[in-house]
Amino acid sequence: MNTTRDQLIGTWTLLKKELLRFWRVAFQTVAAPVISGILYLLIFSQVLGDRLEVYEGINYLVFLIPGLIMMSLLQNSFSNSSSSLIQAKIMGNIVFLLLTPLSYLQLFFAFLIAAIVRGIFVGICIYLIAIFYVDLPVKYPWFVFIFAFCGGGLMGAFGMIAGIWAHRFDQMAAFGNFVIMPLSMLSGVFYSIHSLPEIWQTISHFNPFFYMIDGFRYGFFGQSDTSPYLSLLIVSSFFIILSFITIRMLKSGYKLRN
């Protein structure tokens, strides 16, 4: 009863369900963010494409693509875990999970991996469309992968915290509108922070999204606003801290079990 095999099947079942959940509504969960990313790309490249060169020898459109991929990846990883939990809580079907022998770690890993998969899948879709139009080199693929994984994981864990904490859809929307959106827009997706006044450069260094995007971009060009190792340290530290908080919340049953 509840052997390691049972636990593996349990975790895999929840992961499969979470993946199928977003795939069933792929028009909303994949197509919509891909189209948004492509629109950003078209508009910014048309308006600023020939006027700006952020890194030497790199066209603005090429500079923009990794940032947009990472921004979409982060937003979608957050959306996956947060929307799944808040919907299950409000619909009441969270009870089906809480009645099972799934441990807090099984719940954590299934939700986390599903969030990373959705984020990376959306990112790959944008990448595949973008390389139709421009030549996009990938200088350090491992950096690209590790930042995609850690960034997706960090936001997946953050999404779980939001999903567990919120008990109304408007509270969840507040997370998206007042935390995720401003932090991702002000993270250097569309610009290098060196083009900002000094005070804003300093403020940008307190934004974890900046390190996720800057490190990810380094994997493509081998150039970045700050050291990729510092970015990796900060991103992985945030990932560990948020994972720890999520695991604590799941273990204590915070807002899930009375």
Place this chain on the structure above:
Amino acid sequence: MKKAIVFNNVKKTFNQLKAVDGVSLSIEEGEFFALLGPNGAGKSTLINMMAGLVRPSNGSVSVMGFDVNKEYQKARHSVGIVPQELVFDPFFNVREMLRFQAGYFGKDKSNDKWVDEVIERLDLTEKSSTNMRKLSGGMKRRALIAQALVHRPPVIVLDEPTAGVDVELRQKLWNFINDLNKEGHTIVLTTHYLEEAETLCNRIGMMRSGKIVALDSTKNLLKQFASKNLKVRLHKNNFKKISKIIGMPNFEQNNDWYIFKLKKVSDASKIIEKLNQSKIQILDMELIESDLEDIFLKLTGKN
């Protein structure tokens, strides 16, 4: 016989409210047990503690010998709970939902045959590929019962399974639950339909304000609290006269009807004899036996 469920001096307080106040109760393996009580009596809190959804403020709960908090994985393998609310996952159809639920308990594809059997026994075959959103209330209720059974638990807890269900389906569900009990499953039922508890269950616990106020076999409970009343229809204006003739303080008048509470059945013939001797015409009469509903109202203080 092994204990299937044990509540040991369980208490649960929500802020100042004592939802469950020192309940100690054991349910034997193979029993068909009903938990009755008015709304807010603490029945669902007790069930939620068994499910691990609510943690007791004091005391312990075990299922098949496993503590629901310390050995929660083994305890949850042993119990299938049908929640009161019609909750469902709107992304999946019935069969998918049941297979996922079985998977959470570590059941692989070899369990699919059992899932199909449960679907068939609950008359869900035609709807097995239908999205949960599109099912009627009765069908959703059946799917919820199926969900509690997919991992073959020895203990099944049904929190008001027939609430809002039509008479035909209710009868079908009763038969199905009865069959499960005959197959050896321990069944715990909460219900508002006292007829349901009286017909199906061999033991009943009644709750009021978080406490168990009665706990016995259905037969003993009916015997212990049973009372017989003689109901006779006379002319209204005879109340004072009748009071004198019968010499019994314990009777009520409701229009033409007089209800005499009998200590023993032979009291009925004495009353009739006295009425005849006084030449009071009896227009109609009946002997009423109290049922579970009367006992429930008496014990839970609901009128």
